[in-house]
């Protein structure tokens with residue numbers, strides 16, 4: 274064992290061509306190289322310049338740029354999901370698969386000990402051919418994958434109806450997909466083949482089935498039963514890295530934000546952001562703003578400009594700016610979320626429950642309101658609301674619409690100090706946060722993760 278522990282690993286990373294995937298893979302790479310291991314990182318050529326500043330150990334993290342082939346209907350030069358609208362994502366996956374020859378040439382010469390991948394079901398065969406182990410490293414909550422383990426011989430045969438029922442042996446849990454039109458529509462997106470491409474479900478599931486081990490960015494203390502269920506169902510090791518959030522930036526929150534936030538009492542400002550991918554329709558955007566207005570609290574909302582509008586101001590509801598002057602700020606760009614969540618005036622995080630934002634909200638002292646959009650975000654919200662009871666979820670209408678009353682009601686329910694639910698989620702959140710932020714926990718998880726990898730080596 275002591276020999277194994279001193280073995281320095283060489284890990285290759287090949288995440289899906291999306292910054293939401295590349296970034297967490299890079300955060301893990303930093304943690305591996307901090308311990309003296311070596312990382313070879315394969316990514317689209319143009320993406321390298323956008324992320325290499327995140328690499329903390331440039332002497333141990335080596336980037337290998339890939340040329341993303343031009344594929345029918347893909348805009349020229351498209352490399353990542355940021356360059357491609359939702360309906361064309363299937364074509365990007367085709368281009369992603371067509372990098373296989375380049376990937377094979379690079380990996381065959383590197384012969385890493387491990388290859389981490391998520392969306393390339395062909396990777397395990399390639400890895401085994403060159404004597405590497407294939408680790409399916411998922412950047413979303415494992416509870417999502419536990420709910421959707423294939424219960425038919427072929428993942429292709431799974432239907433949306435199959436996903437509505439938890440699979441046999443699924444942990445006793447309230448984490449479920451609800452039979453509402455909106456949630457069913459999200460499942461359909463996941464299960465439907467796009468153009469010539471496999472469905473996302475089939476693509477991911479074959480990766481899970483063929484890999485040597487599964488890895489997740491979570492703690493057993495947060496969603497242990499789902500990890501255990503996956504281990505049992507797939508009959509292979511399930512390794513946990515912990516959330517691996519990057520260290521808070523050394524910089525302080527800019528005056529632009531602090532000057533405004535300082536106008537408000539401690540714990541009163543509602544912060545809202547929906548991650549890197551969500552673009553709302555103008556009518557839903559306006560309704561949400563009216564919901565913030567209605568809740569009566571000060572608010573800082575960072576959302577992208579809705580579809581079809583040139584500026585964020587153009588999308589404001591009639592008279593909104595005047596009415597909320599001095600207590601509401603709607604910002605149409607990128608904000609320093611982790612620093613904002615730490616500001617003492619912030620008292621509530623209204624989040625889409627992307628896995629990164631979910632962890633950041635959990636590690637803050639804010640009350641949490643969940644507004645999930647995509648499949649894994651819905652499951653993440655259920656974990657927070659139904660399982661751990663640390664948050665509330667905004668009620669949607671069957672078709673997915675969120676009314677101003679519904680948003681405002683959810684915010685008031687956690688911000689009104691006299692409300693029973695506010696006290697309950699605050700108490701549970703504080704208890705869970707204490708458990709998840711105990712001294713040295715993240716580093717211990719990473720040490721164990723690496724030992725487990727070393728144990729997988731022949």
Ligand SMILES: O=c1ccn([C@@H]2O[C@H](COP(=O)(O)OP(=O)(O)O[C@H]3O[C@H](CO)[C@@H](O)[C@H](O)[C@H]3O)[C@@H](O)[C@H]2O)c(=O)[nH]1
Pocket residue numbers: 293294297412413414546547548549550551575606607608609610611626627628629630631633647649650
């Ligand atoms: O104005 C902003 C908005 C976001 N962030 C940061 O950007 C990251 C966003 O990550 P995440 O919360 O995971 O959201 P998305 O990028 O939208 O998430 C995509 O990737 C996630 C996995 O990482 C999935 O769970 C989601 O479904 C998928 O939409 C977080 O660290 C935020 O702190 C900012 O700093 N400023």
